[in-house]
Amino acid sequence: MHQMTLAEIARGLADKKFSSEELTKVLLARITQLDPQLNSFISLTEELALEQAKTADARRANGESGALLGAPIAHKDLFCTQGIRTSCGSKMLDNFKAPYDATVVSKLAAAGTVTLGKTNMDEFAMGSANESSWYGAVKNPWNLEHVPGGSSGGSAAAVAARLLPAATATDTGGSIRQPAAFTNLTGLKPTYGRVSRWGMIAYASSLDQGGPLARTAEDCAILLQGMAGFDPNDSTSIDEPVPDYAAGLNGSLQGLRIGVPKEYFGAGLDPRIADLIQNSIKELQKLGAVIKEISLPNMQHAIPAYYVIAPAEASSNLSRFDGVRFGHRCEDPKNLEDLYKRSRGEGFGAEVQRRIMVGAYALSAGYYDAYYLKAQKIRRLVKNDFMAAFNEVDIILGPTTPNPAWKLGAKNSDPVAAYLEDVYTITANLAGLPGLSMPAGFVDGLPVGVQLLAPYFQEGRLLNVAHQYQLNTDWHTRTPTGF
Numbered sequence: 456m457h458q459m460t461l462a463e464i465a466r467g468l469a470d471k472k473f474s475s476e477e478l479t480k481v482l483l484a485r486i487t488q489l490d491p492q493l494n495s496f497i498s499l500t501e502e503l504a505l506e507q508a509k510t511a512d513a514r515r516a517n518g519e520s521g522a523l524l525g526a527p528i529a530h531k532d533l534f535c536t537q538g539i540r541t542s543c544g545s546k547m548l549d550n551f552k553a554p555y556d557a558t559v560v561s562k563l564a565a566a567g568t569v570t571l572g573k574t575n576m577d578e579f580a581m582g583s584a585n586e587s588s589w590y591g592a593v594k595n596p597w598n599l600e601h602v603p604g605g606s607s608g609g610s611a612a613a614v615a616a617r618l619l620p621a622a623t624a625t626d627t628g629g630s631i632r633q634p635a636a637f638t639n640l641t642g643l644k645p646t647y648g649r650v651s652r653w654g655m656i657a658y659a660s661s662l663d664q665g666g667p668l669a670r671t672a673e674d675c676a677i678l679l680q681g682m683a684g685f686d687p688n689d690s691t692s693i694d695e696p697v698p699d700y701a702a703g704l705n706g707s708l709q710g711l712r713i714g715v716p717k718e719y720f721g722a723g724l725d726p727r728i729a730d731l732i733q734n735s736i737k738e739l740q741k742l743g744a745v746i747k748e749i750s751l752p753n754m755q756h757a758i759p760a761y762y763v764i765a766p767a768e769a770s771s772n773l774s775r776f777d778g779v780r781f782g783h784r785c786e787d788p789k790n791l792e793d794l795y796k797r798s799r800g801e802g803f804g805a806e807v808q809r810r811i812m813v814g815a816y817a818l819s820a821g822y823y824d825a826y827y828l829k830a831q832k833i834r835r836l837v838k839n840d841f842m843a844a845f846n847e848v849d850i851i852l853g854p855t856t857p858n859p860a861w862k863l864g865a866k867n868s869d870p871v872a873a874y875l876e877d878v879y880t881i882t883a884n885l886a887g888l889p890g891l892s893m894p895a896g897f898v899d900g901l902p903v904g905v906q907l908l909a910p911y912f913q914e915g916r917l918l919n920v921a922h923q924y925q926l927n928t929d930w931h932t933r934t935p936t937g938f
Protein backbone atom coordinates (compact mmCIF):
# COMPACT_ATOMS: atom_id res chain seq x y z
CA MET A 456 0.00 0.00 0.00
CA HIS A 457 2.86 2.36 0.87
CA GLN A 458 4.26 2.07 -2.67
CA MET A 459 1.33 3.94 -4.20
CA THR A 460 1.69 7.38 -5.74
CA LEU A 461 -0.85 10.13 -5.08
CA ALA A 462 -2.43 9.40 -8.47
CA GLU A 463 -2.77 5.70 -7.62
CA ILE A 464 -4.17 6.51 -4.18
CA ALA A 465 -6.77 8.80 -5.75
CA ARG A 466 -7.86 6.00 -8.12
CA GLY A 467 -7.92 3.41 -5.31
CA LEU A 468 -10.03 5.65 -3.09
CA ALA A 469 -12.41 6.47 -5.94
CA ASP A 470 -12.77 2.74 -6.74
CA LYS A 471 -13.34 1.99 -3.02
CA LYS A 472 -10.37 -0.44 -2.96
CA PHE A 473 -9.43 0.92 0.48
CA SER A 474 -10.40 3.82 2.70
CA SER A 475 -8.31 6.83 3.62
CA GLU A 476 -8.48 5.67 7.23
CA GLU A 477 -6.98 2.26 6.34
CA LEU A 478 -4.22 3.85 4.31
CA THR A 479 -3.49 6.40 7.04
CA LYS A 480 -3.11 3.66 9.66
CA VAL A 481 -0.71 1.72 7.42
CA LEU A 482 1.46 4.78 6.83
CA LEU A 483 1.47 5.89 10.47
CA ALA A 484 2.63 2.40 11.47
CA ARG A 485 5.32 2.52 8.80
CA ILE A 486 6.56 5.88 10.04
CA THR A 487 6.73 4.62 13.62
CA GLN A 488 8.65 1.55 12.48
CA LEU A 489 11.10 3.09 10.00
CA ASP A 490 11.56 6.76 10.79
CA PRO A 491 13.95 6.22 13.73
CA GLN A 492 16.57 5.38 11.06
CA LEU A 493 15.92 8.58 9.13
CA ASN A 494 14.74 11.24 11.62
CA SER A 495 12.56 12.77 8.91
CA PHE A 496 9.72 13.84 11.22
CA ILE A 497 9.79 16.42 14.01
CA SER A 498 6.16 15.83 15.04
CA LEU A 499 3.66 13.12 14.23
CA THR A 500 -0.02 14.15 14.22
CA GLU A 501 -1.75 10.78 14.52
CA GLU A 502 -4.99 12.03 16.06
CA LEU A 503 -5.46 14.80 13.53
CA ALA A 504 -4.60 12.40 10.69
CA LEU A 505 -7.18 9.81 11.72
CA GLU A 506 -9.82 12.48 12.17
CA GLN A 507 -9.06 14.02 8.75
CA ALA A 508 -9.05 10.56 7.13
CA LYS A 509 -12.47 9.74 8.57
CA THR A 510 -13.82 13.08 7.39
CA ALA A 511 -12.41 12.48 3.90
CA ASP A 512 -13.99 9.02 3.78
CA ALA A 513 -17.32 10.51 4.83
CA ARG A 514 -17.04 13.21 2.15
CA ARG A 515 -16.41 10.55 -0.50
CA ALA A 516 -19.33 8.51 0.78
CA ASN A 517 -21.44 11.63 0.27
CA GLY A 518 -20.47 11.77 -3.39
CA GLU A 519 -17.57 14.22 -3.26
CA SER A 520 -14.47 13.49 -5.29
CA GLY A 521 -11.06 15.06 -5.85
CA ALA A 522 -7.50 13.86 -6.33
CA LEU A 523 -6.47 15.04 -2.86
CA LEU A 524 -9.56 13.90 -0.96
CA GLY A 525 -8.15 11.46 1.61
CA ALA A 526 -4.54 11.75 0.42
CA PRO A 527 -1.94 11.44 3.22
CA ILE A 528 0.79 14.08 3.20
CA ALA A 529 3.07 15.90 5.64
CA HIS A 530 4.10 19.54 5.94
CA LYS A 531 7.60 20.92 6.26
CA ASP A 532 7.78 22.24 9.80
CA LEU A 533 7.81 25.89 8.75
CA PHE A 534 4.20 25.90 7.58
CA CYS A 535 2.12 27.09 10.52
CA THR A 536 -0.35 24.46 11.73
CA GLN A 537 -2.94 25.62 14.22
CA GLY A 538 -2.47 24.17 17.69
CA ILE A 539 0.46 22.03 16.53
CA ARG A 540 4.13 22.70 17.15
CA THR A 541 5.68 24.62 14.26
CA SER A 542 9.38 24.55 15.10
CA CYS A 543 11.17 25.60 11.91
CA GLY A 544 13.85 23.12 12.99
CA SER A 545 14.90 25.49 15.76
CA LYS A 546 15.18 25.40 19.53
CA MET A 547 13.86 28.97 19.31
CA LEU A 548 10.42 27.65 18.31
CA ASP A 549 10.50 24.27 20.03
CA ASN A 550 7.54 25.25 22.20
CA PHE A 551 5.69 27.30 19.57
CA LYS A 552 2.19 26.16 18.69
CA ALA A 553 0.95 28.19 15.74
CA PRO A 554 -2.30 30.07 16.42
CA TYR A 555 -3.45 29.66 12.79
CA ASP A 556 -2.91 27.54 9.67
CA ALA A 557 -0.72 28.70 6.78
CA THR A 558 -2.73 29.26 3.60
CA VAL A 559 -1.04 26.22 2.02
CA VAL A 560 -2.10 24.10 5.00
CA SER A 561 -5.70 25.31 5.02
CA LYS A 562 -6.07 25.01 1.23
CA LEU A 563 -4.77 21.45 1.25
CA ALA A 564 -6.92 20.55 4.25
CA ALA A 565 -9.98 21.91 2.43
CA ALA A 566 -9.07 19.74 -0.57
CA GLY A 567 -9.18 16.77 1.82
CA THR A 568 -5.54 15.95 2.56
CA VAL A 569 -4.62 14.06 5.70
CA THR A 570 -1.70 15.53 7.68
CA LEU A 571 0.50 12.75 9.07
CA GLY A 572 2.98 15.12 10.69
CA LYS A 573 5.55 17.89 10.38
CA THR A 574 8.85 17.13 8.70
CA ASN A 575 12.40 17.87 9.79
CA MET A 576 14.32 20.68 8.13
CA ASP A 577 17.44 22.79 8.39
CA GLU A 578 17.04 25.42 11.09
CA PHE A 579 14.98 28.29 9.60
CA ALA A 580 15.52 26.63 6.17
CA MET A 581 19.18 27.60 6.13
CA GLY A 582 21.25 24.81 4.67
CA SER A 583 21.70 22.23 1.94
CA ALA A 584 22.17 19.10 4.01
CA ASN A 585 19.54 19.06 6.76
CA GLU A 586 22.28 18.93 9.35
CA SER A 587 21.52 22.28 11.00
CA SER A 588 18.21 21.14 12.51
CA TRP A 589 17.98 21.41 16.30
CA TYR A 590 16.22 18.03 16.13
CA GLY A 591 19.25 16.35 14.59
CA ALA A 592 20.36 15.49 11.08
CA VAL A 593 18.13 13.65 8.63
CA LYS A 594 19.60 10.59 6.87
CA ASN A 595 19.34 9.79 3.18
CA PRO A 596 17.34 6.55 2.66
CA TRP A 597 19.59 5.71 -0.32
CA ASN A 598 22.59 5.56 2.02
CA LEU A 599 22.16 6.30 5.70
CA GLU A 600 25.68 7.71 5.92
CA HIS A 601 24.81 10.47 3.46
CA VAL A 602 22.78 13.67 3.76
CA PRO A 603 19.35 13.87 2.11
CA GLY A 604 19.92 17.47 1.00
CA GLY A 605 18.27 20.47 2.54
CA SER A 606 16.62 22.43 3.75
CA SER A 607 13.52 20.27 3.03
CA GLY A 608 15.46 17.08 3.85
CA GLY A 609 12.79 15.65 6.14
CA SER A 610 10.06 15.90 3.49
CA ALA A 611 12.43 14.40 0.90
CA ALA A 612 13.70 11.50 3.03
CA ALA A 613 10.17 10.59 4.15
CA VAL A 614 8.77 10.52 0.61
CA ALA A 615 11.81 8.71 -0.82
CA ALA A 616 11.52 6.04 1.89
CA ARG A 617 7.85 5.53 0.99
CA LEU A 618 6.68 6.67 4.42
CA LEU A 619 4.11 8.75 2.54
CA PRO A 620 3.44 9.68 -1.10
CA ALA A 621 4.14 13.42 -1.08
CA ALA A 622 4.94 16.38 1.16
CA THR A 623 5.06 20.15 1.10
CA ALA A 624 8.43 21.90 1.04
CA THR A 625 9.91 25.33 0.42
CA ASP A 626 12.69 26.60 -1.81
CA THR A 627 14.66 29.79 -1.13
CA GLY A 628 17.80 28.79 -3.00
CA GLY A 629 17.13 25.19 -3.97
CA SER A 630 15.57 23.51 -0.94
CA ILE A 631 12.94 21.64 -2.94
CA ARG A 632 15.00 20.79 -6.03
CA GLN A 633 18.27 19.84 -4.33
CA PRO A 634 16.81 17.34 -1.82
CA ALA A 635 14.65 15.98 -4.66
CA ALA A 636 17.85 15.34 -6.64
CA PHE A 637 19.61 13.74 -3.64
CA THR A 638 16.75 11.33 -2.88
CA ASN A 639 15.44 10.43 -6.37
CA LEU A 640 12.27 12.52 -6.19
CA THR A 641 10.52 15.05 -8.37
CA GLY A 642 10.27 18.50 -6.80
CA LEU A 643 8.89 21.76 -8.11
CA LYS A 644 9.66 25.30 -7.03
CA PRO A 645 6.87 27.42 -8.48
CA THR A 646 7.11 30.97 -9.81
CA TYR A 647 7.54 33.49 -6.98
CA GLY A 648 3.99 34.49 -6.03
CA ARG A 649 2.28 31.36 -7.36
CA VAL A 650 1.90 29.81 -3.89
CA SER A 651 0.95 31.91 -0.87
CA ARG A 652 3.65 32.55 1.72
CA TRP A 653 1.13 33.47 4.40
CA GLY A 654 1.85 31.38 7.48
CA MET A 655 5.13 30.12 6.03
CA ILE A 656 7.82 31.20 8.50
CA ALA A 657 10.02 33.60 6.53
CA TYR A 658 13.68 33.04 5.78
CA ALA A 659 14.31 35.40 2.84
CA SER A 660 10.94 36.81 1.83
CA SER A 661 11.81 37.84 -1.72
CA LEU A 662 13.13 34.35 -2.52
CA ASP A 663 10.99 31.91 -0.46
CA GLN A 664 8.41 29.84 -2.29
CA GLY A 665 6.44 26.76 -1.26
CA GLY A 666 5.97 23.77 -3.54
CA PRO A 667 5.47 20.00 -3.80
CA LEU A 668 7.91 17.11 -3.31
CA ALA A 669 6.73 13.77 -4.66
CA ARG A 670 7.91 10.77 -6.63
CA THR A 671 6.46 11.75 -10.00
CA ALA A 672 5.66 14.85 -12.01
CA GLU A 673 2.04 13.73 -12.07
CA ASP A 674 1.94 13.79 -8.26
CA CYS A 675 3.63 17.21 -8.18
CA ALA A 676 0.85 18.43 -10.51
CA ILE A 677 -1.80 17.07 -8.14
CA LEU A 678 -0.23 18.58 -5.02
CA LEU A 679 0.57 21.93 -6.66
CA GLN A 680 -3.07 22.18 -7.75
CA GLY A 681 -4.06 22.21 -4.09
CA MET A 682 -1.37 24.72 -3.07
CA ALA A 683 -1.39 27.34 -5.83
CA GLY A 684 -3.51 30.44 -6.16
CA PHE A 685 -4.00 34.04 -5.15
CA ASP A 686 -4.17 34.86 -1.46
CA PRO A 687 -5.27 38.31 -0.31
CA ASN A 688 -3.27 37.71 2.90
CA ASP A 689 0.01 37.62 0.95
CA SER A 690 0.68 40.88 -0.87
CA THR A 691 3.27 39.18 -3.09
CA SER A 692 0.96 36.39 -4.19
CA ILE A 693 -0.16 36.89 -7.78
CA ASP A 694 -3.72 37.04 -9.02
CA GLU A 695 -3.32 34.77 -12.04
CA PRO A 696 -5.69 31.90 -12.83
CA VAL A 697 -4.35 28.46 -11.84
CA PRO A 698 -4.37 26.09 -14.83
CA ASP A 699 -5.44 22.45 -14.56
CA TYR A 700 -1.96 20.98 -14.17
CA ALA A 701 -2.96 17.32 -14.46
CA ALA A 702 -4.85 18.02 -17.68
CA GLY A 703 -1.72 19.59 -19.18
CA LEU A 704 0.59 16.60 -18.70
CA ASN A 705 0.07 14.95 -22.07
CA GLY A 706 1.29 17.63 -24.45
CA SER A 707 3.69 16.52 -27.18
CA LEU A 708 7.34 17.54 -26.89
CA GLN A 709 7.68 17.73 -30.67
CA GLY A 710 9.61 20.91 -31.48
CA LEU A 711 10.13 21.87 -27.82
CA ARG A 712 13.21 24.10 -27.71
CA ILE A 713 15.51 23.15 -24.85
CA GLY A 714 18.34 25.51 -23.95
CA VAL A 715 21.46 24.04 -22.39
CA PRO A 716 23.66 26.76 -20.86
CA LYS A 717 27.33 26.27 -21.63
CA GLU A 718 28.24 27.67 -18.19
CA TYR A 719 26.59 24.65 -16.55
CA PHE A 720 29.29 22.26 -17.71
CA GLY A 721 32.38 23.98 -16.34
CA ALA A 722 34.79 22.90 -13.62
CA GLY A 723 33.12 21.72 -10.43
CA LEU A 724 30.55 19.46 -12.10
CA ASP A 725 31.08 15.75 -11.41
CA PRO A 726 31.74 14.32 -14.92
CA ARG A 727 29.53 11.32 -14.12
CA ILE A 728 26.63 13.71 -13.52
CA ALA A 729 27.46 15.51 -16.78
CA ASP A 730 27.11 12.14 -18.58
CA LEU A 731 23.72 11.45 -17.01
CA ILE A 732 22.51 14.90 -18.02
CA GLN A 733 23.60 14.18 -21.61
CA ASN A 734 21.59 10.95 -21.46
CA SER A 735 18.48 12.81 -20.34
CA ILE A 736 18.99 15.29 -23.19
CA LYS A 737 19.13 12.38 -25.67
CA GLU A 738 15.94 10.95 -24.16
CA LEU A 739 14.12 14.26 -24.65
CA GLN A 740 15.48 14.54 -28.21
CA LYS A 741 13.93 11.15 -28.96
CA LEU A 742 10.61 12.66 -27.86
CA GLY A 743 11.00 15.45 -30.39
CA ALA A 744 12.78 18.19 -28.44
CA VAL A 745 15.35 20.39 -30.16
CA ILE A 746 18.53 21.28 -28.26
CA LYS A 747 20.20 24.66 -28.43
CA GLU A 748 23.30 25.85 -26.61
CA ILE A 749 22.66 29.07 -24.71
CA SER A 750 24.63 31.30 -22.33
CA LEU A 751 23.87 32.65 -18.86
CA PRO A 752 26.94 34.90 -18.52
CA ASN A 753 26.18 36.25 -15.04
CA MET A 754 25.69 32.87 -13.41
CA GLN A 755 29.14 33.02 -11.80
CA HIS A 756 28.03 36.02 -9.70
CA ALA A 757 24.84 34.42 -8.42
CA ILE A 758 26.20 32.61 -5.35
CA PRO A 759 27.90 35.66 -3.82
CA ALA A 760 24.81 37.79 -4.56
CA TYR A 761 22.46 35.21 -3.02
CA TYR A 762 24.62 34.82 0.09
CA VAL A 763 24.31 38.57 0.67
CA ILE A 764 20.60 38.98 -0.13
CA ALA A 765 19.32 35.87 1.69
CA PRO A 766 21.17 36.58 4.97
CA ALA A 767 20.22 40.29 4.74
CA GLU A 768 16.54 39.42 4.56
CA ALA A 769 16.98 36.72 7.19
CA SER A 770 18.59 39.14 9.64
CA SER A 771 15.54 41.36 9.31
CA ASN A 772 12.96 38.53 9.42
CA LEU A 773 14.54 36.82 12.40
CA SER A 774 14.69 39.98 14.51
CA ARG A 775 11.16 39.17 15.71
CA PHE A 776 12.44 36.18 17.71
CA ASP A 777 13.50 38.03 20.82
CA GLY A 778 12.15 35.95 23.70
CA VAL A 779 9.44 38.51 24.45
CA ARG A 780 6.25 37.52 22.65
CA PHE A 781 6.97 33.94 21.64
CA GLY A 782 9.83 31.56 21.18
CA HIS A 783 12.61 30.56 23.51
CA ARG A 784 13.21 32.78 26.57
CA CYS A 785 16.34 32.49 28.70
CA GLU A 786 16.14 31.81 32.45
CA ASP A 787 16.25 34.75 34.90
CA PRO A 788 17.17 37.64 32.60
CA LYS A 789 18.98 40.45 34.44
CA ASN A 790 17.54 43.17 32.23
CA LEU A 791 16.01 43.62 28.76
CA GLU A 792 19.33 43.54 26.93
CA ASP A 793 20.34 40.36 28.73
CA LEU A 794 16.95 38.85 27.80
CA TYR A 795 17.46 39.59 24.10
CA LYS A 796 21.06 38.47 24.03
CA ARG A 797 20.72 35.22 25.89
CA SER A 798 17.35 34.23 24.40
CA ARG A 799 18.71 34.65 20.87
CA GLY A 800 22.12 33.20 21.74
CA GLU A 801 20.53 30.08 23.24
CA GLY A 802 17.63 29.76 20.78
CA PHE A 803 19.50 30.04 17.46
CA GLY A 804 22.08 27.54 16.20
CA ALA A 805 25.47 28.38 14.71
CA GLU A 806 24.45 28.60 11.03
CA VAL A 807 21.51 30.89 11.81
CA GLN A 808 23.70 33.14 13.96
CA ARG A 809 26.31 33.27 11.19
CA ARG A 810 23.71 34.40 8.66
CA ILE A 811 22.17 36.99 10.98
CA MET A 812 25.63 38.50 11.48
CA VAL A 813 26.48 38.49 7.76
CA GLY A 814 23.09 39.96 6.92
CA ALA A 815 23.17 42.69 9.54
CA TYR A 816 26.67 43.63 8.39
CA ALA A 817 25.64 43.81 4.72
CA LEU A 818 22.70 46.06 5.60
CA SER A 819 24.57 48.37 7.95
CA ALA A 820 25.23 52.03 7.09
CA GLY A 821 28.43 52.34 5.11
CA TYR A 822 28.29 48.77 3.78
CA TYR A 823 24.79 48.75 2.30
CA ASP A 824 25.88 50.17 -1.08
CA ALA A 825 28.94 47.97 -1.34
CA TYR A 826 27.16 44.69 -0.55
CA TYR A 827 23.37 44.72 -0.51
CA LEU A 828 22.82 47.18 -3.36
CA LYS A 829 25.52 45.53 -5.45
CA ALA A 830 23.93 42.13 -4.88
CA GLN A 831 20.55 43.48 -5.97
CA LYS A 832 22.13 44.78 -9.20
CA ILE A 833 23.58 41.34 -9.86
CA ARG A 834 20.15 39.88 -9.22
CA ARG A 835 18.79 42.02 -12.06
CA LEU A 836 21.59 40.87 -14.39
CA VAL A 837 20.82 37.23 -13.58
CA LYS A 838 17.17 37.83 -14.40
CA ASN A 839 18.07 39.62 -17.66
CA ASP A 840 20.18 36.60 -18.72
CA PHE A 841 17.14 34.37 -18.31
CA MET A 842 14.83 36.77 -20.14
CA ALA A 843 17.24 36.83 -23.10
CA ALA A 844 17.53 33.02 -23.05
CA PHE A 845 13.75 32.53 -22.98
CA ASN A 846 13.46 34.58 -26.16
CA GLU A 847 15.16 31.65 -27.87
CA VAL A 848 14.12 28.54 -25.95
CA ASP A 849 11.08 27.12 -24.14
CA ILE A 850 12.88 25.53 -21.22
CA ILE A 851 16.41 25.44 -19.83
CA LEU A 852 17.96 22.11 -18.82
CA GLY A 853 20.98 21.19 -16.73
CA PRO A 854 22.14 19.40 -13.60
CA THR A 855 20.33 20.18 -10.33
CA THR A 856 23.52 19.81 -8.30
CA PRO A 857 27.23 19.59 -9.18
CA ASN A 858 27.75 16.52 -6.93
CA PRO A 859 25.64 13.73 -5.46
CA ALA A 860 24.70 13.71 -1.75
CA TRP A 861 27.79 14.05 0.43
CA LYS A 862 28.57 12.17 3.63
CA LEU A 863 27.05 13.43 6.86
CA GLY A 864 29.41 15.92 8.44
CA ALA A 865 31.61 16.25 5.33
CA LYS A 866 31.02 19.97 4.88
CA ASN A 867 30.36 21.00 8.47
CA SER A 868 33.68 22.74 9.02
CA ASP A 869 33.45 24.74 5.78
CA PRO A 870 30.11 26.48 5.24
CA VAL A 871 31.27 28.05 1.96
CA ALA A 872 31.88 24.58 0.48
CA ALA A 873 28.20 23.84 1.11
CA TYR A 874 27.13 27.22 -0.33
CA LEU A 875 28.93 26.39 -3.60
CA GLU A 876 26.76 23.30 -4.05
CA ASP A 877 23.78 25.64 -4.69
CA VAL A 878 25.27 26.92 -7.94
CA TYR A 879 22.56 25.57 -10.27
CA THR A 880 19.50 26.20 -8.13
CA ILE A 881 19.77 29.71 -6.69
CA THR A 882 19.55 31.59 -9.99
CA ALA A 883 15.89 30.59 -10.35
CA ASN A 884 15.13 32.10 -6.92
CA LEU A 885 17.02 35.30 -7.71
CA ALA A 886 14.95 35.64 -10.90
CA GLY A 887 11.68 34.31 -9.36
CA LEU A 888 11.38 31.62 -12.06
CA PRO A 889 9.82 28.15 -11.70
CA GLY A 890 12.17 25.15 -11.61
CA LEU A 891 11.79 21.39 -11.33
CA SER A 892 14.19 18.58 -10.51
CA MET A 893 13.55 15.01 -11.64
CA PRO A 894 15.46 11.73 -11.34
CA ALA A 895 18.09 11.15 -14.04
CA GLY A 896 20.17 8.20 -12.84
CA PHE A 897 22.66 7.18 -10.16
CA VAL A 898 26.31 7.73 -9.27
CA ASP A 899 27.81 5.28 -6.74
CA GLY A 900 24.28 4.24 -5.77
CA LEU A 901 23.24 7.84 -5.05
CA PRO A 902 20.52 9.58 -7.07
CA VAL A 903 21.19 12.41 -9.53
CA GLY A 904 18.68 15.06 -10.62
CA VAL A 905 18.18 16.95 -13.84
CA GLN A 906 16.81 20.48 -13.49
CA LEU A 907 14.35 22.16 -15.83
CA LEU A 908 13.62 25.91 -15.70
CA ALA A 909 10.78 27.72 -17.48
CA PRO A 910 9.46 31.26 -17.95
CA TYR A 911 7.18 32.78 -15.29
CA PHE A 912 3.99 30.81 -14.59
CA GLN A 913 4.99 27.95 -16.91
CA GLU A 914 4.86 25.34 -14.14
CA GLY A 915 2.56 23.38 -16.45
CA ARG A 916 5.27 23.22 -19.11
CA LEU A 917 7.79 21.87 -16.61
CA LEU A 918 5.36 19.24 -15.36
CA ASN A 919 4.45 18.22 -18.91
CA VAL A 920 8.10 17.76 -19.95
CA ALA A 921 8.89 15.84 -16.76
CA HIS A 922 5.82 13.63 -17.12
CA GLN A 923 6.66 12.74 -20.73
CA TYR A 924 10.23 11.98 -19.67
CA GLN A 925 8.96 9.77 -16.85
CA LEU A 926 6.66 7.86 -19.21
CA ASN A 927 9.81 6.90 -21.11
CA THR A 928 12.32 6.35 -18.30
CA ASP A 929 12.17 4.44 -15.03
CA TRP A 930 14.67 6.24 -12.79
CA HIS A 931 11.85 7.73 -10.72
CA THR A 932 10.45 4.26 -9.95
CA ARG A 933 13.61 3.02 -8.21
CA THR A 934 13.19 2.40 -4.48
CA PRO A 935 15.96 2.57 -1.87
CA THR A 936 16.78 -0.87 -0.38
CA GLY A 937 15.43 -1.35 3.10
CA PHE A 938 12.40 0.83 2.40
Ligand code: GLN
Binds near residue numbers: 606628765
Ligand atom coordinates in the same frame (compact mmCIF):
# COMPACT_ATOMS: atom_id res chain seq x y z
N1 GLN B 1 21.05 26.14 0.60
C1 GLN B 1 20.46 27.43 0.50
C2 GLN B 1 20.66 28.19 1.79
O1 GLN B 1 21.20 27.64 2.67
C3 GLN B 1 19.00 27.34 0.15
C4 GLN B 1 18.13 26.98 1.28
C5 GLN B 1 16.68 27.03 0.91
O2 GLN B 1 16.31 26.99 -0.27
N2 GLN B 1 15.84 27.18 1.92
O3 GLN B 1 20.31 29.31 1.93
